[in-house]
Amino acid sequence: MEHTNIDNKIQLVSHMGDDLSVVNAARKSYDKCSSEMSQRDIDLLKYMWNNKHTSPFEFVEFTFLVKCPIPIAKQWMRHRTWSYNEISRRYTDSNIEYYVPDPFRKQSEDNKQASIDEPALDDQLYHPTYWKYRRAIKSCFEAYDALLKDGVAKEQARFVLPQAVYTEFYAKTDLSNLLKFIRLRIGTDAQWEMQQYAKQLLEIIEPIVPHTVRLFKEEMNIE
Amino acid sequence: MEHTNIDNKIQLVSHMGDDLSVVNAARKSYDKCSSEMSQRDIDLLKYMWNNKHTSPFEFVEFTFLVKCPIPIAKQWMRHRTWSYNEISRRYTDSNIEYYVPDPFRKQSEDNKQASIDEPALDDQLYHPTYWKYRRAIKSCFEAYDALLKDGVAKEQARFVLPQAVYTEFYAKTDLSNLLKFIRLRIGTDAQWEMQQYAKQLLEIIEPIVPHTVRLFKEEMNIE
Amino acid sequence: MEHTNIDNKIQLVSHMGDDLSVVNAARKSYDKCSSEMSQRDIDLLKYMWNNKHTSPFEFVEFTFLVKCPIPIAKQWMRHRTWSYNEISRRYTDSNIEYYVPDPFRKQSEDNKQASIDEPALDDQLYHPTYWKYRRAIKSCFEAYDALLKDGVAKEQARFVLPQAVYTEFYAKTDLSNLLKFIRLRIGTDAQWEMQQYAKQLLEIIEPIVPHTVRLFKEEMNIE
Amino acid sequence: MEHTNIDNKIQLVSHMGDDLSVVNAARKSYDKCSSEMSQRDIDLLKYMWNNKHTSPFEFVEFTFLVKCPIPIAKQWMRHRTWSYNEISRRYTDSNIEYYVPDPFRKQSEDNKQASIDEPALDDQLYHPTYWKYRRAIKSCFEAYDALLKDGVAKEQARFVLPQAVYTEFYAKTDLSNLLKFIRLRIGTDAQWEMQQYAKQLLEIIEPIVPHTVRLFKEEMNIE
Numbered sequence: 001m002e003h004t005n006i007d008n009k010i011q012l013v014s015h016m017g018d019d020l021s022v023v024n025a026a027r028k029s030y031d032k033c034s035s036e037m038s039q040r041d042i043d044l045l046k047y048m049w050n051n052k053h054t055s056p057f058e059f060v061e062f063t064f065l066v067k068c069p070i071p072i073a074k075q076w077m078r079h080r081t082w083s084y085n086e087i088s089r090r091y092t093d094s095n096i097e098y099y100v101p102d103p104f105r106k107q108s109e110d111n112k113q114a115s116i117d118e119p120a121l122d123d124q125l126y127h128p129t130y131w132k133y134r135r136a137i138k139s140c141f142e143a144y145d146a147l148l149k150d151g152v153a154k155e156q157a158r159f160v161l162p163q164a165v166y167t168e169f170y171a172k173t174d175l176s177n178l179l180k181f182i183r184l185r186i187g188t189d190a191q192w193e194m195q196q197y198a199k200q201l202l203e204i205i206e207p208i209v210p211h212t213v214r215l216f217k218e219e220m221n222i223e
Numbered sequence: 224m225e226h227t228n229i230d231n232k233i234q235l236v237s238h239m240g241d242d243l244s245v246v247n248a249a250r251k252s253y254d255k256c257s258s259e260m261s262q263r264d265i266d267l268l269k270y271m272w273n274n275k276h277t278s279p280f281e282f283v284e285f286t287f288l289v290k291c292p293i294p295i296a297k298q299w300m301r302h303r304t305w306s307y308n309e310i311s312r313r314y315t316d317s318n319i320e321y322y323v324p325d326p327f328r329k330q331s332e333d334n335k336q337a338s339i340d341e342p343a344l345d346d347q348l349y350h351p352t353y354w355k356y357r358r359a360i361k362s363c364f365e366a367y368d369a370l371l372k373d374g375v376a377k378e379q380a381r382f383v384l385p386q387a388v389y390t391e392f393y394a395k396t397d398l399s400n401l402l403k404f405i406r407l408r409i410g411t412d413a414q415w416e417m418q419q420y421a422k423q424l425l426e427i428i429e430p431i432v433p434h435t436v437r438l439f440k441e442e443m444n445i446e
Numbered sequence: 447m448e449h450t451n452i453d454n455k456i457q458l459v460s461h462m463g464d465d466l467s468v469v470n471a472a473r474k475s476y477d478k479c480s481s482e483m484s485q486r487d488i489d490l491l492k493y494m495w496n497n498k499h500t501s502p503f504e505f506v507e508f509t510f511l512v513k514c515p516i517p518i519a520k521q522w523m524r525h526r527t528w529s530y531n532e533i534s535r536r537y538t539d540s541n542i543e544y545y546v547p548d549p550f551r552k553q554s555e556d557n558k559q560a561s562i563d564e565p566a567l568d569d570q571l572y573h574p575t576y577w578k579y580r581r582a583i584k585s586c587f588e589a590y591d592a593l594l595k596d597g598v599a600k601e602q603a604r605f606v607l608p609q610a611v612y613t614e615f616y617a618k619t620d621l622s623n624l625l626k627f628i629r630l631r632i633g634t635d636a637q638w639e640m641q642q643y644a645k646q647l648l649e650i651i652e653p654i655v656p657h658t659v660r661l662f663k664e665e666m667n668i669e
Numbered sequence: 670m671e672h673t674n675i676d677n678k679i680q681l682v683s684h685m686g687d688d689l690s691v692v693n694a695a696r697k698s699y700d701k702c703s704s705e706m707s708q709r710d711i712d713l714l715k716y717m718w719n720n721k722h723t724s725p726f727e728f729v730e731f732t733f734l735v736k737c738p739i740p741i742a743k744q745w746m747r748h749r750t751w752s753y754n755e756i757s758r759r760y761t762d763s764n765i766e767y768y769v770p771d772p773f774r775k776q777s778e779d780n781k782q783a784s785i786d787e788p789a790l791d792d793q794l795y796h797p798t799y800w801k802y803r804r805a806i807k808s809c810f811e812a813y814d815a816l817l818k819d820g821v822a823k824e825q826a827r828f829v830l831p832q833a834v835y836t837e838f839y840a841k842t843d844l845s846n847l848l849k850f851i852r853l854r855i856g857t858d859a860q861w862e863m864q865q866y867a868k869q870l871l872e873i874i875e876p877i878v879p880h881t882v883r884l885f886k887e888e889m890n891i892e
Contacts (some may be wrong), residue, residue, distance in 0.1 A: 016462035016507055025531045025616045058529035059618055061462055061507045080303035083504035085471045107376040115376030129369045133383050136366035143359035146352045153330040153338030155414045159292060159387035160359050170471045172505055191378045234699055239685035239730055248754045248839045281752035282841055284685055284730045288699050306727035308694045393694045395728055515828060526749035553822040561822030575815045579829050582812035589805035592798045599776040599784030601860045606802050610828035637824045
């Protein structure tokens, strides 16, 4: 199955705590009852944020279910403070989905890392290069199926799969490390696709930790 | 460039310490002079090993330069106690090498994880499936080159590259975590290619920490 | 305030997930509805346990509020996979509580690490050494108060406080790393006080992850 | 044995790599020969520093032997990216050294965390509070000895030891995490004693990684 977008590929599985948990952790208090942030709580949260007292922010936890292409997963998993559990193509050979950028973006001239917000192929759907891409992908899947049919081990057959295939994983981290992740991955020097994932993460957690997200957005100049 | 084997794909860049460093760490002693292990040192090393006092083994450090296919790199980097620095296909588009298993191994029947030590394709070099694999790979590289030529950003063009391409990375860890890695990856339930990397790591460190490796091999029943 | 026991010094602040979360993480499934473990779920949990697939167990999270003497806190915080937030005697000078073992235990003869389950002081409450202990503690607190009164910084005055004083901290970790902690700290080679904390942790989590705790107890031969 | 200063309490046990190792890690190059930094190397180092590409700085490693009072050790070991191996007062009862601040510093009025650079006790050596401190310490050691003599387990007897006692530990980390540690601990909001340790660390590594330390000092406005 082909995807030309990467929207809505993150689900929040569960979470522990909210803005108030950060404040409680800072105070080492044990207070299950209070459910609303007082002005004093908000002030303390802001004080910790501004003074980079990050430990209390580690006491809010999130579990996500993520679907993304291989190179994005590789970048993601470089973050060593998360827990991960990924599907393995050593076991699974069905329901393989993959990503086709629409549109492909132009290589930046002055910065060799980034892409720019301009389509690279005129009239992409009718462009020969686009079809070359799709034929290559198709050819890979045919070879993969043939290898499996001939009894080749899945763990080796998968070498012919393109990096465009989606992988899926559980990913869990705390609020402090999540915001470090987003800070690093939401900027324009991150891969464009990665930026979209970072934005989705921020949207997902905003209703849970609205005060912290506001402080983060102010710092990052995000509206 | 095509590789049909994965031998000699790990280089030792540098290391800090040896068996004696483990013993010194255990004793919190500061002794630069002694360069040979006494019988007392060997006995202490063995005692710590048998009683799983792993902290002192963290005081020996190794840096490797590794070249391996994408799925192996992904498994490797799941280990969160290592430091990594990887080449990025967001910048680099040249010297792309890839892996062709020779021979492809059979899927195990009774254990869906593993491959078995038997060729899957009769007379692989003349087998149509093998050529399908190679044509798919070739078709991917052609599409990749066409995308780059049309100005598509490298970070997106790479989606069409097969997972067989080699990546290259610096990887650093300590002796304790290195042996945990090898213990997990040298067994027959690990991917066959990964087992070969684990074996190479063990061979590389053996001259540096011979006493520790002997204890490890005895525990694992490796000759 | 003096404490002669270390019972009930751990409170569960909050947690995320249960046995079923482990199973869901293993399946990368997104299933909020099911609330009971089926036999298939239990079998999968057992399979992962026996095969040391520890990653899925990282998707259950616990936050505790712990009160313990300094040396116990030091041992605890050697575990680097937890999050901590501790009260600081650089700020706080009130409500200092401390621990008096009752009874003091005998030094083991044959194992220089452990204490044995036998009182060291005959008739402890009337034993001169016991009163020497209490006078020393009292003398420390008097010196501490005098230093503060004379305007000495709290961060330096505290050097005279005995290690028996309780510290208090928030501590958060996942189920997999929590069980590693308990496994290491519940054994008779751990400090006696630490064993009691490990036992309390196990009791606290048992109602939340009963199936996992059963597997753990079977492995450890705990009733 | 009493110490009235905390100078020279850190020894460098060993290290791996230097400024050039950072550059080589960034380039994923394998170059054992070059031993001097070219201008190109220096420029790359600076580029990585300014753009917070911290991974390559993880490929230089240091092992230290540290002696410090308990509260400093506790702060130190909150850093979870280090390896530690500490002497244990569960085994050892001899050669106990301790720290007496000279002079005790005044509590800051406007900032409850810090001490200020002014003596708190007039003519400290003749001040009754100072002697109260020393008597309390002495009384602790006497109680400790009496407990041991009566057969109390070392692991419990130590509860009466003051927090001023020195502990000793092996500590190992990489350049990137070491500089994060120093950045956090060298500032005036850190405990005064901790600042001295941070300064010593910086002095010790300066001859090994002079280019990196220069960049660090420029950033921190340290001369």
